[in-house]
Amino acid sequence: MSYETVVGLEVHSELKTNTKIFCGCPTTFGGEQNTHVCPVCLGLPGVLPVINEKVVEFAIKAGLALNCKINKFSKFDRKNYYYPDLPKNFQTSQFDLPIAEHGYLDIEVNGQTKRIRITRIHMEEDAGKLVHSGTTINDSSSACVDYNRTGVPLIEIVSEPDLSGPEEARVYMEKIKSILEYIDVSHCKMEEGNLRADVNVSLRKTGTTKLGTKAEMKNLNSFKMIESALAYEIERQTEILDDGGHIVQETRTWDEAKGMTVSMRTKEEANDYRYLPEPDLVPIITSDEQIEAIRAGLPELPDARKKRLMADCGLSEYDAAIITTTRQMAEYFDVAIAQKADAKLVANWMMGDLAKNLNGEGKSISESPVTAERLAELVNLISKGTISSKIAKTVFEEMWKTGDAPEKIVKEKGLVQITDTKEIEGIVDSVIAANPKPVEDYKAGNAKSIGFLVGQIMKQSKGKANPAMVNDLLKAKLD
Template sequence: MSYEAVIGLEIHSELKTNTKIFCGCATSFGAEQNTHVCPVCLGLPGVLPVINKRVVEFAIKAGLALNCTINKFSKFDRKNYYYPDLPKNFQTSQFDLPIAEHGYVDIEVEGKTKRIRVTRIHMEEDAGKLVHSGNTIKDSNGSNVDYNRTGVPLIEIVSEPDMHTAAEARAYMEKVKSILEYIDVSNCKMEEGNLRADVNVSLRPVGTEKLGTKAEMKNLNSFKMVESAIEYEIDRQEEILDDGGHIAQETRTWDDGKGITVSMRSKEQAQDYRYMPEPDLVPIITTDEEIAEYKKNLPELPDARRARLVDEYGLSEYDAGIITNSRAMAEYFDDVVAAKVDAKLAANWIMGDLAKNLNAESKTIESSPVSADNLAKMIALIEKGTISSKIAKKVFDEMWQSDTDPEKIVEEKGLVQITDSNAIEKIVDTVLAENPKPVEDYKGGNAKSIGFLVGQVMKLSKGKANPGVVNKLLKEKLDK
């Protein structure tokens, strides 16, 4: 039988605040264990949590950027469960009146736009971290707990089960990340767990409506993991269903090393969170005026920015999509084209050599060794014909080593393009004299062999001859 996968995501994003959601402890990553804790986040008796104003602001911004309705009356609730990463035995979260609901995100997959509905966004506190002593989890005689992360503010973004392939789920998560970066509410550093997803997957026979039993995979913190885990899970469930089996409703964990999902705990014997209104926190009321003000102050979002790059600079949808996917890259692009250089050339250099070098050295564009200013100057040199594209690659490499003014590099290294026809003609003559075979081939009708001759001229000129002039001269002489 053929099946359709039904996929929903719960994305947890840590907010970029200085302090925790209910106390003044710092949120910075990587501190020594249990040094960012206080009576409130340790859940000592008699303490009173107070909501961090910025958390509410960030959650509302995220709600609006994801096209949600902001609930003007919102409250916190206690979600009860026992696990040592929660010192209070409950997580302070939101249940029936989350800060935002009914939104959507548009994604593009294989050239088609698709709308993924966002069910809700709620605020909650993150849990602590368990560290297992002993060599492996099996021989450890205990678990160690670090409560530094307990109380770090999170928003949880819950989607409707509107996705049907791993690629759609990935595109959705990428888009959400991009939007959160644009509105500057989360660092979105996935390797630090700033952004992670719980993924629900179920299958149903193609053409049917009724949802199958789902399995949930928790805490996936890379796009690759989300994609691989979904693909694996679809195959696993398909095999079980084809064999006439039934899918157990359960939580599974993705084993990245082995590339499989493994059962963690069964959900069949009811998880009962016994939500209750949080009596220590009072409701959050937001007025229409405040919401309008937030809306007004939202920055340009990825979709709008992309449309602008297409309209204003004539970039292709695809290129504009890549550049605007990350806010930092979009800003870098804007800085380069602010110097009035050719936008398409700028896009090609940013997506090409710059991106390639950044990836190779695992650098972000914010810490690019080549500044937007210098890249713009280099592109201007290409446009003026001072250097060829080929020489530009050398200049770029020099700039990558030391962010030097490209004009200075060109001057110091003697990289100025030779456009003087007389100088080039000499080289062309030498090449023609030294390569009788290709010359004969060309004259015998093999037009392609001119490429070889151009290459030889470029080589002899150390890449400095203007390729246009070289081509023209070669043709003139060969066609004589």
């Protein structure tokens, strides 16, 4: 039987505020357990939560960047469930009037653009962290709870079930991450759980429209995990359906070590959250002027930026997409081309030697010892013909080590390209004299032999001879 996969994502992103959503405790990651807690986030009786104004601003920013309509009247609700990572036995979240709704995100898969609808974005508080006494949650006799993360602000971005497989899900998640980084509302450190997804997946017979029963996989915090867990789950559900069975609606976790999803059987199966309006928090009313002011403050987003780099700088779609993946890369590029450096060369260097060195040392582009201005200077030296592309690689390595200006390195190491015809001619003549056999071969019609001769000339000039001039002079002498 052939099936269609239907996937929807609930992406949770912690916001990069200084303090929690409803109290003044810090949001810093990695503090000693239970040191960033107060009566409000511990849910002690009689406390009064007050919302952090930055959270509302960041949520509206995210809503606008994801093409949502901002609800000018928004409120909080209590979502009731019993789990020890919530000290209050309810999570303060938003139910019927979330801050943003009805958005979309366009993703590119296999050269095709696909629009993924975004149902809603709501604000809520993060839960605490459990440390289980056993190896897994199922075999643990007790758990230890750290409430430092409780109350860290989150936005939850809920998509429609518009994704049709593991790759689309990964690309969608990558793009959400990129946009949240561009608008600077989240650290997006997936390894710290800043950004994670609950993935809903179901299968239906190809050609039918009724949604099948779904399974939900919670807290997937890497792109690879999303792809692997989905691939596994699709296979599992296909086998069950092929055997004439039916899918149980349930929550499953991804077991990284075993490479499979595992059912989470909770004592409480009743999924009845009994939402009720949060009486301690008053409604949030946003005016058109406030929304427009936030919209005006948004940076140029990845799609617009990509189009600009293709139209104004002549980059290919592929190159433009890579350069605009992160805001830091895109801004590095913009600084470099503002120095009148050739855009294509800058892009090639960024995706080539620079990326290689950054990856090698696990650095982000903002930590690069070679600044955008310096890379532009290097590219300009190549464009002017002062150095060859080959020599430029040597210069780049030196810049990486010392952070020095390329011109200084070129001068100190005597790497200026030889463009003096007389000087090159001298080397060409000596190489021809020293290599009678390849010269004969070339004259006899073996065109490849010229490559060997060029190589010898470049070697003798220590890579400094202008390659185009070498070619021209050599051919003039042999033909």
